[in-house]
Amino acid sequence: MRSQADKAARFRELHQRPGAFIIPNPWDAGSAKLLAAMGFEALATTSLGLANTLGQSTVGLDAIIENCRAITDATDLPVNADLENCGADMPKLAAEAIRFAAEAGAVGGSIEDSTGNPEHPIYDFSLAVERVQAAVEAARALPFPFTLTARAENFLWGRKDLDDTIKRLQAFEAAGADVLYSPGLYDLATIKTVVSSVNKPFNLVMGFADPTLTVAQLSAAGVKRISVGGAMQRHALAAFLRCAREMKDHGAFTFVRDMAPVKEVREAFAAAKGE
Numbered sequence: 116m117r118s119q120a121d122k123a124a125r126f127r128e129l130h131q132r133p134g135a136f137i138i139p140n141p142w143d144a145g146s147a148k149l150l151a152a153m154g155f156e157a158l159a160t161t162s163l164g165l166a167n168t169l170g171q172s173t174v175g176l177d178a179i180i181e182n183c184r185a186i187t188d189a190t191d192l193p194v195n196a197d198l199e200n201c202g203a204d205m206p207k208l209a210a211e212a213i214r215f216a217a218e219a220g221a222v223g224g225s226i227e228d229s230t231g232n233p234e235h236p237i238y239d240f241s242l243a244v245e246r247v248q249a250a251v252e253a254a255r256a257l258p259f260p261f262t263l264t265a266r267a268e269n270f271l272w273g274r275k276d277l278d279d280t281i282k283r284l285q286a287f288e289a290a291g292a293d294v295l296y297s298p299g300l301y302d303l304a305t306i307k308t309v310v311s312s313v314n315k316p317f318n319l320v321m322g323f324a325d326p327t328l329t330v331a332q333l334s335a336a337g338v339k340r341i342s343v344g345g346a347m348q349r350h351a352l353a354a355f356l357r358c359a360r361e362m363k364d365h366g367a368f369t370f371v372r373d374m375a376p377v378k379e380v381r382e383a384f385a386a387a388k389g390e
Contacts, residue, residue, distance in 0.1 A: 117191050123222035123259040126157055126193035130262065130294065130316045135334035137341045138318075140197075142168050142348045143182070144189035148387035149380070151190035159195040160186055160221075163345030167352060173231070176202030180215045187220030190387045195223035195264065197344075200231055204238075206249035213253040213261065223262035225296065226250040228283060229272065236272040240279075243267075244286045251291035264318060265292035270299025271323065277305065281312045288315050294340065299323050303336060310337035322346035 117125070129136050138157045141147035142164030150158060165182045166174040176198070183196045196219070201212035209226060216224040228243035229236055238246065247265045254261040265287035269280045284295045296318040300306050302325055310317045316339035321328070323344070333341055358370040 119217075119220065119222060120259040122191075122193040123261065126195070126222045126262055127260055129157055129193075130339055135330055135338050135341055137330065138195065140164060140343050140345065140347060141186055141189075142345075144185045145384070146347070147186045147189040147192075148384045151192050151387040152383035155192070157193040157195065158186060158190065159223075159342050160197045161345045161348060162197045162199050164348035167345065167348055174199075176212055176215070180212075180219050183216055183221050184219040193222045194220065195262065196221040196225070198224050199227060200229055200238075201226050201246070201250070204230065204242075206242075206245045209246050210249035210253035213250050213263070214257070217257050217259075217261055221261075222259065223264065223294075224254075225264040225266050227266035227268050229266075229268035237268060237274060240283065240286070243283060244290055247287045247290045247292055254293075255291075262293045263291075264294040264296050265290070266296040266298065268298065270297060270301075272299075277308065281309060284309065284313050288313050294318055296320070298344070301325055303328060303332060306333070306338065307336045316340060318342060320344045322349075 136156060138159045139150050139155055140159050140161040141150055142161055147158055160183050162174055162179055165178065166172060179198060187194045196216040198212045198216060201209035203209040213224055226246060228238045230238055250263055254263040267280045267283040269276055280297050284297060288295060292315065294316045295313050297309055298320045300309060300319065301323065306319060317337065318340040319333060319338045320342045330341060361367050361370055
């Protein structure tokens with residue numbers, strides 16, 4: 116079993132080596148074990164995937180932390196926690212989520228400038244920066260190198276203001292964030308513009324980007340980390356709904372031909388932590 120410090124060091128190494136790496140997003144222990152058995156080097160939680168699993172439109176910080184704990188316990192891989200807005204508006208309260216994530220076993224986590232309030236979806240610039248500063252302080256107080264990701268959410272909320280997004284990312288970098296992230300970027304040209312404007316590793320989420328882009332193209336554009344957010348869980352839901360519609364609308368069960376073999380799944384679960 117790797118120690119949390121070992122996982123943290125490994126996670127940092129992934130961000131420092133040449134080229135981009137994929138960090139897929141499991142939504143529970145089972146999906147985490149399957150990804151680990153396939154040879155991925157790190158995992159990231161997904162709050163959207165968790166909300167869908169719970170049958171909710173949103174999910175609170177307590178549930179996010181418990182899901183993080185289940186995923187970190189499932190494998191020996193480094194785990195990055197999707198902490199949304201860290202469950203609070205005020206910087207010091209939000210920064211507590213970093214400590215909670217670390218206590219749950221994560222070696223990285225994110226803080227975003229989205230408020231969770233559709234009427235005022237993005238924190239004012241100064242408050243957003245103060246929140247990142249507080250999160251950095253909380254991360255640096257931990258006994259291992261916690262990798263803090265700061266997210267600028269403009270594009271995800273329909274505010275396609277590239278200048279403001281870059282301004283926020285640069286301010287988050289200056290505040291000490293280890294990784295920068297702006298979900299909602301779609302085309303390669305915009306991605307290149309944003310990545311070239313900062314000096315820290317950049318995370319791109321493919322759940323909202325041009326799906327024809329490849330790891331090779333993104334790596335050449337300077338992207339360091341590639342996640343998929345809730346995309347895999349939503350794809351699994353799409354398959355589930357196809358099965359349900361076939362039964363309900365046609366009284367048929369041909370979907371059973373495409374089931375994952377039980378033996379293969381059990382072997383993957385056993386291999387995830389060397390059982």
